Amino acid sequence: MEIEDVKDTVKQIFTEYLKMNGHRKTPERYAILDTIYSIDGHFDVDMLYSRMKDHENFRVSRATLYNTIILLINAKLVIKHQFSSSSQYEKSYNRDTHHHQICMQCGTVMEFQNEALQSVIENTKLTRFQSSHYSLYIYGICAKCDRKNKRKKKNNNPKKEK
């Protein structure tokens, strides 16, 4: 699906959601949705804020961003993650299911796909629980940091870890 088609579709879904729940269709809300669906990967409120101001030339307050994101999460158009201190978000419509590997040293979050993993998780039966979606975070050390550490270990005193 082309990106513009996706944008049109999510706009329709959002419109439907707003109508269903008695919310107004404000330009801010559509601008935020549009910007989010232009972003690849994860973003936080701060990044969204500056991206809208700089790239889209559309200024909204942070409060409105927070408010709108809640609506988008309820409309199932955005997913919220909390791997770092600030909440991270990502668009969820028409995205491939993916998992996250997080480097404990540099904090980099990388996505990977694995269909076997995905199907096992999705087919897990849970008792007395209606599951809607899931997040799998695998923590470890990325190749970059691993190389960096090995180099350091070789050269310096092998005492301090910090």
Next chain:
Amino acid sequence: MEIEDVKDTVKQIFTEYLKMNGHRKTPERYAILDTIYSIDGHFDVDMLYSRMKDHENFRVSRATLYNTIILLINAKLVIKHQFSSSSQYEKSYNRDTHHHQICMQCGTVMEFQNEALQSVIENTKLTRFQSSHYSLYIYGICAKCDRKNKRKKKNNNPKKEK
């Protein structure tokens, strides 16, 4: 393994860790470790703080709690989660591997075990990444909230979602 044995063991591990990394063995650090290993399930800094003050009668500052928890995470004796606004932690030594199901409505976090799931995740090969541990969070609606919602839908006006 008995709980007191576990406490002794983690104390040894922590002592070893502190020595290895040139940290001091302070009474605060051991008291914090002991309290954490008395708690079943998850806790946050605030809960740990009041628990130490009330139950253990040992007062430490929040700053020290944060500092010590970082050491314990590095020593692999504590795991950090971030499903709610405040960071949640749990002891990790001698605990069964488990997964989390989180109710998006009431925020309750429940643990469940599933060996098939566990082995698939643990055997997943990751390229260029040394994995250390993982977290699986499944989001949805718990039975309690589900019942509550159905009751409400039946009785009231079926308009508002909030």
Next chain:
DNA sequence: GTCAGTGCAAACTTTTTGCAACTAC
């Protein structure tokens, strides 16, 4: 015209930091 939505600043919450006092080594 009305009330939901917005921007702004202030408030709030959680976590981090600077500094003086303390203590494990």
Next chain:
DNA sequence: GTAGTTGCAAAAAGTTTGCACTGAC
């Protein structure tokens, strides 16, 4: 004795809230 630790209070960072103004309906 001297660094590493602690407690405290202040600061920082992220998010929420109260209120007056605006604009979607």
